[in-house]
Amino acid sequence: DTGVSQDPRHKITKRGQNVTFRCDPISEHNRLYWYRQTLGQGPEFLTYFQNEAQLEKSRLLSDRFSAERPKGSFSTLEIQRTEQGDSAMYLCASSKGVGPGTDTQYFGPGTRLTVL
Amino acid sequence: EDKVVQSPLSLVVHEGDTVTLNCSYEVTNFRSLLWYKQEKKAPTFLFMLTSSGIEKKSGRLSSILDKKELFSILNITATQTGDSAIYLCAVEWADSWGKLQFGAGTQVVVTP
Numbered sequence: 001d002t003g004v005s006q007d008p009r010h011k012i013t014k015r016g017q018n019v020t021f022r023c024d025p026i027s028e029h030n031r032l033y034w035y036r037q038t039l040g041q042g043p044e045f046l047t048y049f050q051n052e053a054q055l056e057k058s059r060l061l062s063d064r065f066s067a068e069r070p071k072g073s074f075s076t077l078e079i080q081r082t083e084q085g086d087s088a089m090y091l092c093a094s095s096k097g098v099g100p101g102t103d104t105q106y107f108g109p110g111t112r113l114t115v116l
Numbered sequence: 117e118d119k120v121v122q123s124p125l126s127l128v129v130h131e132g133d134t135v136t137l138n139c140s141y142e143v144t145n146f147r148s149l150l151w152y153k154q155e156k157k158a159p160t161f162l163f164m165l166t167s168s169g170i171e172k173k174s175g176r177l178s179s180i181l182d183k184k185e186l187f188s189i190l191n192i193t194a195t196q197t198g199d200s201a202i203y204l205c206a207v208e209w210a211d212s213w214g215k216l217q218f219g220a221g222t223q224v225v226v227t228p
Binding site: 003004031033035040041042043044045048056091095099102103104105106107108109110 | 164
């Protein structure tokens with residue numbers, strides 16, 4: 001399978017714990033995006049990378065959230081001191097980075113986080 | 117505040133019916149509009165629209181954009197049960213390449 005992959009697919013944690021998610025983009029895709037989706041809503045943009053550079057972070061992303069893409073390939077999203085409001089589906093997407101208005105984002109299956 | 121609004125929120129149709137989904141936007145710096153289909157997992161890409169009045173078509177699905185009136189429609193003809201899904205509309209901002217703002221989606225249920 002050459003699509004976007006995410007791991008784990010499901011994560012249940014207790015409030016206050018730290019969690020880390022991984023995303024492997026489609027090979028040779030320069031751009032990588034993180035979104036969060038709650039029930040009944042569309043995905044909300046969190047942050048994105050061009051190669052290893054993090055270009056923008058949403059104001060939704062509190063200081064407890066951090067994302068990295070150290071070698072410009074896979075990315076990790078860490079949430080520290082989880083809260084019940086962090087429960088959501090975390091989606092990763094990647095694109096070739098060919099240019100605005102032409103660049104299609106392909107999504108992974110998501111990591112569903114439940115904070116008890 | 118920039119908004120992307122989809123309607124209806126949900127609908128139920130019979131196999132063979134035609135469905136029209138609406139997406140309106142109030143994005144000040146518009147670049148493109150995208151449609152995705154989401155079943156139980158990852159949204160899958162359907163169309164990207166950048167120009168007004170040019171219909172994009174893929175099989176039984178088609179979509180068109182009206183940049184003057186700030187909306188797009190997605191049509192599905194001869195619906196099948198496999199079309200049951202949430203259809204998401206997203207707008208790409210001109211001042212931030214790739215940063216998509218999604219609507220809440222329209223849930224479509226196709227009954228046999």
